[in-house]
Amino acid sequence: xxxxxxxxxxxxxxxxxxxxxxxxxxxxxxxxxxxxxxxxxxxxxxxxxxxxxxxxxxxxxxxxxxxxxxxxxxxxxxxxxxxxxxxx
Numbered sequence: 001x002x003x004x005x006x007x008x009x010x011x012x013x014x015x016x017x018x019x020x021x022x023x024x025x026x027x028x029x030x031x032x033x034x035x036x037x038x039x040x041x042x043x044x045x046x047x048x049x050x051x052x053x054x055x056x057x058x059x060x061x062x063x064x065x066x067x068x069x070x071x072x073x074x075x076x077x078x079x080x081x082x083x084x085x086x087x088x
Contacts, residue, residue, distance in 0.1 A: 010066040014056040016077065023084075024052045030080035034072075043069045 018024040028049040035047045035056075043060035056073050060066035 010058070010060045010063055012058050012066070012070075014058070014070070014073070015050075016054045016056070018052045018054070021052045024049060024054055026084055027077060027080045028054055030084070031076040034076045038072065041065075045069050045073060047073075 018027065028047065032047060035045055038045060042062065042065035043058060045059075046057045048055045048057070054077070058066060058069045058073075060069055
């Protein structure tokens with residue numbers, strides 16, 4: 001952990017709403033492998049599907065690793081959405 005950080009841990013649940021259950025399932029299936037194989041040196045991420053919502057759970061040792069996890073999750077979702085839009 002970073003010595004000068006006042007944070008001991010950063011935990012968050014992020015809920016991303018999609019237009020419908022089908023779109024959420026397509027994006028979930030597209031990014032699940034990324035979440036399951038992401039390195040977890042200072043943070044861990046899980047992903048769940050709840051109807052038309054994707055729920056991302058992040059548990060990080062510090063704010064830097066939390067930010068990196070959020071950025072990765074957003075990048076994967078954005079890319080999956082772009083690819084899905086190209087194929088439709």
